[in-house]
Amino acid sequence: MSKKMHITLKVNGEEQEFLAEPRELLIHTLRERLGITGPHIGCETSHCGACTVTLNGKSVKSCTVFVAQADGADITTIEGLGSPDNLHVLQTAFKEHHGLQCGFCTPGMITRASKLLEENPNPTEEEVRFGMAGNICRCTGYQNIVKSILAAAAEMNAVKEAAE
Amino acid sequence: MKDEVTTRESRVDALGGMGCKRKRVEDARFTQGKGNYVDDIKLKGMLFGDFVRSPYAHARIKSIDTSAALALDGVIAVLTAEDLRPLGLHWMPTLAGDKQMVLADGKVLFQGQEVAYVVAKDRYIAADAVELVEVDYEELPVIVDPFEALKSDVVLREDLVAEDGSLPDGAHGPRKHHNHIFTWEVGEKEATTQVLDSAEVVAEETVYYHRTHPCPLETCGCVASMDKVNGKLTLWGTFQAPHAIRTVVSLISGIEEHNIRVISPDIGGGFGNKVGAYPGYVCSVVASIVTGVPVKWIEDRMENLMTTAFARDYWMTGKISATKEGKITGLQCHVTADHGGFDACADPTKFPAGFMNICTGSYDIPTAYLAVDGVYTNKAPGGVSYRCSFRVTEAVYFIERMIEVLAIELNMDAAELRRINFIRKDQFPYKAALGWEYDSGDYHTAWDKAMKAVDYDGLRAEQAQRVEDFKAGKTRKLMGIGLTHFTEIVGAGPVKNCDILGLGMFDSCEIRIHPTGSAIARLGTISQGQGHATTFAQILATEIGLPADSITIEEGDTDTAPYGLGTYGSRSTPVAGAATALAGRKIRAKAQMIAAYLLEVHDDDVEFDVDRFVVKGAPEKFKTMKEIAFAAYNQAIPGIEPGLEAVSYYDPPNMTYPFGAYVCVMDIDVDTGEVDIRRFYALDDCGTRINPMIIEGQVHGGLTEALAVALGQEIAYDEMGNVKTGTLMDFFLPTAWEVPNYETDHTVTPSPHHPIGAKGVGESPHVGGVPCFSNAVNDAFRAFGLRHTHMPHDHWRIWKTANELGLHG
Numbered sequence: 001m002s003k004k005m006h007i008t009l010k011v012n013g014e015e016q017e018f019l020a021e022p023r024e025l026l027i028h029t030l031r032e033r034l035g036i037t038g039p040h041i042g043c044e045t046s047h048c049g050a051c052t053v054t055l056n057g058k059s060v061k062s063c064t065v066f067v068a069q070a071d072g073a074d075i076t077t078i079e080g081l082g083s084p085d086n087l088h089v090l091q092t093a094f095k096e097h098h099g100l101q102c103g104f105c106t107p108g109m110i111t112r113a114s115k116l117l118e119e120n121p122n123p124t125e126e127e128v129r130f131g132m133a134g135n136i137c138r139c140t141g142y143q144n145i146v147k148s149i150l151a152a153a154a155e156m157n158a159v160k161e162a163a164e
Numbered sequence: 165m166k167d168e169v170t171t172r173e174s175r176v177d178a179l180g181g182m183g184c185k186r187k188r189v190e191d192a193r194f195t196q197g198k199g200n201y202v203d204d205i206k207l208k209g210m211l212f213g214d215f216v217r218s219p220y221a222h223a224r225i226k227s228i229d230t231s232a233a234l235a236l237d238g239v240i241a242v243l244t245a246e247d248l249r250p251l252g253l254h255w256m257p258t259l260a261g262d263k264q265m266v267l268a269d270g271k272v273l274f275q276g277q278e279v280a281y282v283v284a285k286d287r288y289i290a291a292d293a294v295e296l297v298e299v300d301y302e303e304l305p306v307i308v309d310p311f312e313a314l315k316s317d318v319v320l321r322e323d324l325v326a327e328d329g330s331l332p333d334g335a336h337g338p339r340k341h342h343n344h345i346f347t348w349e350v351g352e353k354e355a356t357t358q359v360l361d362s363a364e365v366v367a368e369e370t371v372y373y374h375r376t377h378p379c380p381l382e383t384c385g386c387v388a389s390m391d392k393v394n395g396k397l398t399l400w401g402t403f404q405a406p407h408a409i410r411t412v413v414s415l416i417s418g419i420e421e422h423n424i425r426v427i428s429p430d431i432g433g434g435f436g437n438k439v440g441a442y443p444g445y446v447c448s449v450v451a452s453i454v455t456g457v458p459v460k461w462i463e464d465r466m467e468n469l470m471t472t473a474f475a476r477d478y479w480m481t482g483k484i485s486a487t488k489e490g491k492i493t494g495l496q497c498h499v500t501a502d503h504g505g506f507d508a509c510a511d512p513t514k515f516p517a518g519f520m521n522i523c524t525g526s527y528d529i530p531t532a533y534l535a536v537d538g539v540y541t542n543k544a545p546g547g548v549s550y551r552c553s554f555r556v557t558e559a560v561y562f563i564e565r566m567i568e569v570l571a572i573e574l575n576m577d578a579a580e581l582r583r584i585n586f587i588r589k590d591q592f593p594y595k596a597a598l599g600w601e602y603d604s605g606d607y608h609t610a611w612d613k614a615m616k617a618v619d620y621d622g623l624r625a626e627q628a629q630r631v632e633d634f635k636a637g638k639t640r641k642l643m644g645i646g647l648t649h650f651t652e653i654v655g656a657g658p659v660k661n662c663d664i665l666g667l668g669m670f671d672s673c674e675i676r677i678h679p680t681g682s683a684i685a686r687l688g689t690i691s692q693g694q695g696h697a698t699t700f701a702q703i704l705a706t707e708i709g710l711p712a713d714s715i716t717i718e719e720g721d722t723d724t725a726p727y728g729l730g731t732y733g734s735r736s737t738p739v740a741g742a743a744t745a746l747a748g749r750k751i752r753a754k755a756q757m758i759a760a761y762l763l764e765v766h767d768d769d770v771e772f773d774v775d776r777f778v779v780k781g782a783p784e785k786f787k788t789m790k791e792i793a794f795a796a797y798n799q800a801i802p803g804i805e806p807g808l809e810a811v812s813y814y815d816p817p818n819m820t821y822p823f824g825a826y827v828c829v830m831d832i833d834v835d836t837g838e839v840d841i842r843r844f845y846a847l848d849d850c851g852t853r854i855n856p857m858i859i860e861g862q863v864h865g866g867l868t869e870a871l872a873v874a875l876g877q878e879i880a881y882d883e884m885g886n887v888k889t890g891t892l893m894d895f896f897l898p899t900a901w902e903v904p905n906y907e908t909d910h911t912v913t914p915s916p917h918h919p920i921g922a923k924g925v926g927e928s929p930h931v932g933g934v935p936c937f938s939n940a941v942n943d944a945f946r947a948f949g950l951r952h953t954h955m956p957h958d959h960w961r962i963w964k965t966a967n968e969l970g971l972h973g
Contacts, residue, residue: 021288028287037204038197040432042381043465047892050381078197087196095191098861102693103194104381104432110195133901136892138381138433139693141864142900 007071011036012080022068026060027051029067030077038078038107042136049135052108053077059115059134078107081114089159090114090152099148101139109135113149121160123153175774180713181706182920185857188698189713190691199430202385202400203462210387211240213448213461214290216280216297217471218272221542221885222304222320225268228280229298236296238289240455243281243447245269256416256446259439259664260516261335262345262507263323264545266443271304273320273505274544275885276470281447283459306885310479310502310539313343320505320540335507336516336538345507345538350521350598356533359494363485367573371565372954373558375477375502375543375879377469378550379897380692382432384472385462386445388452396423397452401445403428403720404438405730407688408667410722412441417449428720434692435869436548437473439510439732466890473510474543474879475550477502480562484570492570492585495529495597497562499536501547507538509547510732511554512662512669518554519653519819521598525563526607526651526823527585532597542885551869551930553654553733560650564935568647568942569951578943579620582649583611593916600653602821606849606913611649614825614847617909620645623829631947640835646828646940650932654924655738655820664729670815671739672726673747675704677808679797681790682714685747688728689740690720694862694926696736699854700744703920707748708755709775709789726811734822734924737854738915743814745919750810754796758808759787761801820915820923824848826936832944834971837963839875839941846932847909851923860908863929867906870933872898874941876958896958945969 004019011034018033030036030053042050044063051063054076082088090110093099100106109132116123116131123131128149129142137145180186193199230242245267248254255263268279280297284290307313307320319325319342326332331339336346360366386401397419403409406426414421431438444461451459463472479500485493501517503509511518517536524532549555567585571578586607587594594602614620623645630643659668672688685704689696697717705712719725728740752772759777760767763785770777777792779785787795795801796808829843846863853859876896880888889895914921934955941957942950948969953961966972 023288031203032206032286035206036197037201040201040382041203041462042383042432043892045465045891045893048381048465048897078195082196084192084196091195094195095187098188098857100191100194101695101861101865102381102431102433103190103199104201106194106199107197129900129903133899136381136897136899138379138435138869138897139865140861141866141868141906142903143864143905144861146900 005068007067009070010074012076020067022066024067026062026065026067026070030062036077036079040104040107042104047136049112050105050108052112052135054111054115059112078111081111088114089155090149093148093152093155097144097148097151099140099145105135105137109137109145117153117156121153121157125150172774179705179709179711179775180702182702182854184702184855186698186702186712186855188695190695190697201382201430201432202387202402205387205400205429207387207389207458210458210460211283211285211451211455212287212290213451213459214282214287214294215278215467216282216294216299218268218275218277218279220272220301220303221275221306222273223301224271224304225279226300226302230280232298233282233293233296236289236293238285239282239293240285241283241451242293242297243267243450248450251450253416253446253450256441258506258508260507260509260511261513264506264508266446274542275887276467276544278443281451283451283455306542308541308543308881308883308885310500310541313539313541314341316343320542343540345503345540346516348516348536349534351533352531353533356494356496356531359531360483360485360496363493364488365573366483366485367566367570368483369566369569369952370479370481371562371952373476373478373480373561374955375474376550376873376877377474377879377895378435378437378548379469379895380433380435380437383463383465383468384438384442384444386448387458387460388448389458390452390456392456396425397449398425398427399449400427400429402431402438404434404690404692404732406690406720406722407727408664408729409441411667412665413449426722428690431690431692434732436475436550436732439548440473440508440546442472465892469879469890469895470887471544473546473548474504475546475548476558478558480558482562482566484566486570486574490574490576490581490584492527492529493531495524495532497523497534501536501538502541502543503538503547504541504543504545506545508545510549512656512664514661515554518549518556520555520559522556522600522651522653523559523562524596524598525560526587526649528587528591529597534598543881549733551866552927553652553656556652557931557934560931561935564648564650564939565952568939572946572951578647579615582647583608586611601818602651603818603915603917604913605651605821605823606911607649607823610823610825610847610849610911613909613911614827614845618827618843618845641831641833642944644830644832644940644944646936646943648826648932648936648939649823650928651821651823652734652928652931653819653821654734654927655816656733656735657819658817659815667729668815669729670813671728671735671743672811672813673740673743674726674811675747675751675809677751677793677796679794681710681793683710684716684718685744686718686725687740687744688726689731689736692731694731694736695858699858700741702854703741703744704748707745708751709772734927737922737924738820738918739814739816741922742816742919743812746814747810747812750812751808754808755789755792757804758792758795758801762787762795817917820851820918822848822850822923822925822928824928824932826932828936828940830940830944832941832962834966837959837966839962841904844904845907845909846929847911848925848928849911849913850925850928851912851914851918852921853910853912854922859925862926863908864906866927866929867933868898868903870930871903871937872896874934874937874955874957876956878956
C-alpha cells in the first residue's frame with residue numbers, strides 16, 4: 001500500500017478534504033468515499049461513459065482518473081445538476097421523451113449532454129450523435145436520447161431568448 | 165348524452181390505463197442519480213470478494229499457494245475448492261441439469277474460470293491479493309472447435325466418464341462421445357428425408373450463429389449478508405429471477421428457504437446475462453456465513469465478457485425443399501451447439517436446445533425434422549437467451565437465412581417466396597410440424613403493409629440500377645435490401661411442459677387496495693429497464709378502475725413479492741401481466757358485491773364502467789372504486805370479509821407468438837466494407853399494446869442490439885482458448901454515432917388465450933433484427949453470386965466477401 005496523499009476536491013459545490021492512496025480511482029472516491037453513487041461503473045476502461053462527470057469544465061470518465069490527478073479539481077456529477085424541486089432541463093426531457101430504460105447509463109449520459117449543450121447550445125442531430133458517442137446505452141438504441149437532448153436544447157434556447 | 169360521453173372519456177383518460185403513452189414512474193430516480201443498483205449498497209463492515217481466475221483454457225491445477233495473499237494486511241480469507249468441499253459447495257448444479265465447478269476442482273476448463281476467491285477489507289486490497297495467489301498449472305490440450313471436440317481423444321469432463329470408461333447418460337439421455345452432452349430430436353426424421361429426396365428443388369446451407377454476449381451496462385454482482393443472530397441470509401443481487409435464486413440458494417446451502425431473503429434492487433440491464441447462478445454468488449454467501457459480515461462481489465467488464473453467460477454459438481446445417489413454384493415442402497436442421505466447459509444453458513428443463521423447434525418460422529411447412537447435439541469445449545459456460553426467448557433468435561436466424569438461400573435456388577424474389585408460404589390467417593391456431601401450436605397471427609396483412617410502406621418494388625428497381633452502375637464503374641457502393649418475417653415464441657410457460665429445476669414457469673401478482681383508494685401490487689417478475697412499474701400499473705388501472713398514478717408496483721423482494729420465475733424470454737407481460745389482470749378481476753368481483761350491497765341491489769344488477777359500478781339501466785346510481793375501497797374497510801357487510809386484496813398465480817395455457825415484418829436498406833462500400841444503414845422499417849405485432857411509448861423504446865433498443873450482433877459483436881477465441889474480445893475495445897457495442905433512426909409500425913392481433921390479449925415485445929426486435937441486418941448484407945452481394953456469408957458482418961469480413969467475389973478488380 002502506497003503512502004497516502006492529502007487531497008482536496010470540490011464536488012457539487014461542497015469542499016472535500018481527505019487522505020487517499022494516489023492510485024484510488026476518482027469513481028471510487030465519489031462512490032465509496034463520498035457516497036455519490038449517481039455515476040456508475042460499466043467498463044473501467046473509458047469506453048462506456050457510465051462514470052462521466054464534469055471535471056474543471058470538461059466531460060471526464062472518472063473510472064480512469066486517479067484521485068491524485070484530480071487533486072484541487074471542481075467536479076460536478078448528476079447529483080449536482082438539479083434537485084427534486086429544480087430539475088435540470090435535461091432531466092425533464094429524458095423522462096418526457098423516454099430517453100432511458102434501465103437507468104444505468106443515464107447519469108453519465110445526462111452529465112455529458114449538459115456539457116455538450118454548454119459547448120454547442122444549438123446542435124444538429126449529427127452533432128448530438130457525435131458528441132454523445134463516448135457514452136454507451138444498451139437499452140434505448142439512442143433514438144430517444146438524441147430526441148431528449150435536442151428537445152432540451154430547444155427548450156433551453158427558448159428560455160434564453162425569452163430572458164433576453 | 166353528449167355530456168355523458170365526454171365524461172366517460174375523461175374518466176378513462178384520468179385512469180392512465182392500457183393503451184396510453186404513460187410517462188415512466190421509474191425515471192425520477194434514474195435521471196437524478198438516485199437509482200439503487202447492487203454496487204450502490206453499502207453495509208457496515210462490508211468486505212469485498214474478488215476472483216483468482218485461470219489464464220489457461222484447459223489445465224490441471226497442481227497446487228495453489230495462498231500464503232502470500234493471506235499475509236497481506238486487510239485480507240480476511242482466500243477460499244479454494246478445498247475449503248468448499250466439506251460443505252459440498254465446490255460444485256453447483258446448473259440450470260441445464262449439469263454441474264459446474266464453483267472453484268476449480270483439480271482442473272480448469274476455460275480461460276477466466278474461477279480458481280480462488282479472495283475476501284478483503286476493500287476492493288483494492290482484494291485486487292492486490294488476487295495477484296499474490298500462486299497457482300501452479302499444467303497445461304492440457306485445448307479444444308475450441310465443437311466438431312473437433314466430438315472426434316478428440318482429449319476428455320474435457322473426466323467427472324462424466326465412469327471408471328470403466330463408459331459414458332453414463334446425461335440429463336437429456338445417452339451421450340455419443342465423452343465430449344458430447346446430449347442429442348435432442350424433434351419432428352419426423354424419415355418423412356422429412358423422403359420429402360427432401362423427392363423434392364423438385366432443395367437448398368442446402370450451413371449457417372453459423374456466432375458466440376456473443378448480452379453485455380448489459382451493469383455487470384453481475386451481489387451482496388451477501390448472513391445475520392448470525394437471527395439466522396437469516398439476505399442476498400442482494402443482479403437477479404433476473406430472484407425467487408428461483410432463493411430456492412437454488414436454499415437447496416445448495418441447506419438454509420431453509422424462509423431464512424433466505426433475496427432482493428433484486430434496480431438492475432442495469434439484463435438481456436439474459438442475469439438469469440443464471442454464478443460462482444460469485446455462491447462464494448459470497450459462503451464468505452458471509454464464514455465471516456459473519458456482509459460480503460460484496462462485483463464483476464468487472466472483462467470478467468463479465470469472459471465468464472458469465474455467453475449466448476448463441478450454434479452451427480446450423482439446413483436443407484429446405486420446395487416445388488418449382490416455390491411452395492415449401494420440407495425442412496431439416498441439424499445443430500452442433502457449443503456449450504463450453506459446463507452445460508449451464510438457461511432453458512426450461514425439458515428443452516435442452518430451448519425452443520429451437522420454432523425454426524419452421526412463419527411458414528406453413530408440412531414436414532420437418534430438427535436434431536441438436538450439445539458439445540463440451542474449452543470455452544465459458546452459459547448459453548443464455550440474449551434478448552430472446554430460449555434459442556428463438558437462433559431459430560429465426562436459421563429459417564430466415566434458409567428462405568433467402570431457397571429464393572436464390574429458385575431464382576425468385578425473397579419477399580414473394582415468403583408471401584406464398586406464410587401460414588394463412590384462417591389456419592390459426594396453427595399446429596406446426598415441430599410441435600408448437602401458434603395461437604394467432606395475420607402475417608399477410610403485416611407483410612403487405614410493410615412492403616407498401618417501404619415501396620418494395622421501387623427499392624428493387626433502385627437496387628437493379630445500382631448493380632448496373634456498379635458494373636459500369638459509376639459507383640463503388642452496393643445496395644442491400646434485408647427482409648425478415650419473424651415469429652417468436654415467448655411467455656414460458658405452461659407448467660405442464662415448462663419448468664426450471666422443477667419449478668413451474670407460472671407467474672404471479674398480489675394486490676392490496678388501500679382504504680383511501682390507492683393500491684400496491686407485487687409481482688414475481690423483476691424489471692431491468694422494461695418499465696414494469698409503469699406498465700403493470702396501467703394494466704391494473706384498466707382492470708380495477710383506480711388511476712395508474714395511485715398504484716405502486718413492487719418487484720424483486722422475495723420476502724414480500726409472491727413467487728414467480730422472473731423476467732426473461734419476454735415472459736413478464738404474457739405470464740405476470742396475465743396474473744395481474746386476473747388478480748385485478750378478483751378485486752373487481754369482490755368490489756361488485758360490495759357495490760351491490762351499498763346500492764341495495766342484487767350483485768347481477770350492477771356492472772363495471774371504467775372506474776365504478778353502476779346500476780344497470782340507471783347510470784346515475786353508482787359507486788366509484790374509491791368509494792368501494794373505503795367501504796371494504798369500514799363497513800360490516802354481511803357475508804363479505806373486510807379488506808380488498810387478491811392474489812393470482814397464472815399458469816399460461818399456451819405460449820404467445822408475437823410476429824413482425826422488418827425491412828432494412830443499406831449501402832455497402834465494397835472497398836472499405838463499411839455499411840450505411842439508410843432505412844430500417846420495423847412492423848411489430850405484439851397483440852394488445854399496453855404502452856406504445858414503451859413498446860417503441862423496446863423496439864429501438866432491440867434493433868440496436870441486433871445491429872451489434874449482426875454487424876460486429878462477438879466473443880472470439882484463439883486456438884489456445886484465449887478470449888480475444890474481453891474488453892469494450894474489442895467487443896462491439898454500438899454508439900449513437902453508428903446507430904440509425906428506426907421507423908416503427910404495428911398491427912394488432914391479440915392473443916386469444918391471454919386475458920388482455922398481450923403477447924410481449926421486448927425481444928421481438930432483436931430476434932427479427934439480426935436476420936434482417938444479415939439478410940441485407942447478403943442481399944447486397946446476391947447479384948454477384950453470393951449465397952451466404954457468416955455473421956458478424958464487420959468491415960473486415962464484408963471486405964473479404966467483396967474480395968472473394970472478385971469485386972476489387
